[in-house]
Amino acid sequence: MTNIVSIKQLTVSTNKKNQAPTELIHAIDLRFTKGKITGVVGESGSGKSLTMKAIMNILPESLVADMASFRFNDEPVDFHKRLPASMIFQDPMTALNPLRTIGYHLVEVIQRFQKVPKKQALKLAEAELEKVGITYPAKRLKQYPHELSGGMRQRVMIAMALLAKPELLIADEPTTALDVTIQAQILALIKDIQAQENLSMILVSHDFGIIAGMCEEIKVMYQGEIVEEGLTTEVFNNPQHLYTKELLKAIPNGNKSDKLYAIDHQALQQRMNQPHHFESISATHRYLALNPEVAYD
Numbered sequence: 385m386t387n388i389v390s391i392k393q394l395t396v397s398t399n400k401k402n403q404a405p406t407e408l409i410h411a412i413d414l415r416f417t418k419g420k421i422t423g424v425v426g427e428s429g430s431g432k433s434l435t436m437k438a439i440m441n442i443l444p445e446s447l448v449a450d451m452a453s454f455r456f457n458d459e460p461v462d463f464h465k466r467l468p469a470s471m472i473f474q475d476p477m478t479a480l481n482p483l484r485t486i487g488y489h490l491v492e493v494i495q496r497f498q499k500v501p502k503k504q505a506l507k508l509a510e511a512e513l514e515k516v517g518i519t520y521p522a523k524r525l526k527q528y529p530h531e532l533s534g535g536m537r538q539r540v541m542i543a544m545a546l547l548a549k550p551e552l553l554i555a556d557e558p559t560t561a562l563d564v565t566i567q568a569q570i571l572a573l574i575k576d577i578q579a580q581e582n583l584s585m586i587l588v589s590h591d592f593g594i595i596a597g598m599c600e601e602i603k604v605m606y607q608g609e610i611v612e613e614g615l616t617t618e619v620f621n622n623p624q625h626l627y628t629k630e631l632l633k634a635i636p637n638g639n640k641s642d643k644l645y646a647i648d649h650q651a652l653q654q655r656m657n658q659p660h661h662f663e664s665i666s667a668t669h670r671y672l673a674l675n676p677e678v679a680y681d
């Protein structure tokens with residue numbers, strides 16, 4: 385099994401003038417299997433987005449990433465270079481220019497990768513919209529982002545991401561801003577595309593339910609660290625880390641009258657600080673024992 389991404393000792397810190405740096409991501413090792421969807425789950429603020437932005441080399445200037453080694457497709461890469469990877473974000477509106485048509489956005493990506501005249505690029509754009517399940521694609525090309533629903537805008541973002549022919553697709557909370565039925569449709573689309581193209585994907589979500597339904601492998605993030613990782617079935621059925629157990633309790637069960645379970649962080653921290661807390665590594669160790677070929681070199 386090859387890794388699409390393999391990083392050792394990734395650290396992300398603040399980088400502000402006249403201020404001591406604060407470490408936000410704490411020397412984590414990351415490995416994502418090629419051709420699969422790997423889930424990264426954790427609450428808001430656990431460091432999921434910063435980790436993804438560090439992989440994509442799109443951190444804001446106020447932050448800086450450092451790592452001991454970075455391999456893409458099993459080749460060492462200079463992490464200051466852009467990877468053949470695309471990223472989809474939670475809010476497509478921020479990634480789309482409100483003054484430009486959908487067609488403009490798609491043609492721009494197509495012409496960045498292929499030398500084709502505009503007319504032909506528009507035909508390719510139309511076909512791509514159809515592929516991501518957008519009805520009346522020819523009409524949509526002439527529309528502006530605000531004329532489309534949230535779900536349709538996210539489909540456009542997926543089309544744009546795919547047109548860049550990525551070897552890795554990172555979807556960071558791609559359905560969080562959408563209502564539940566549309567969420568399910570977009571997740572089904574992502575899963576279909578991944579399977580059809582055998583794409584390597586990282587799916588980031590705070591929702592363990594989504595991750596468990598979509599991903600074969602999973603990493604749990606907490607306070608800038610990976611606290612547990614392994615096969616989803618294993619982590620889901622037999623969580624080892626206290627935080628993972630709490631996250632699993634927090635999965636909404638679809639019953640609207642149920643109060644959402646809130647994690648008591650203070651109590652969790654106290655339990656984690658107890659001397660017998662050595663659970664975090666065992667799922668990883670078991671995973672590596674079962675898959676020795678993916679062990680770090």
Ligand SMILES: Nc1ncnc2c1ncn2[C@@H]1O[C@H](COP(=O)(O)OP(=O)(O)OP(=O)(O)O)[C@@H](O)[C@H]1O
Binds near residue numbers: 398426427428429447
């Ligand atoms: N530009 C920044 N400067 C300083 N701290 C930051 C910056 N961006 C993020 N952080 C902090 O880093 C931590 C991790 O943020 P990150 O956005 O990666 O979390 P997340 O798990 O993706 O959550 P969310 O889903 O809410 O974005 C948070 O504590 C956040 O406050």
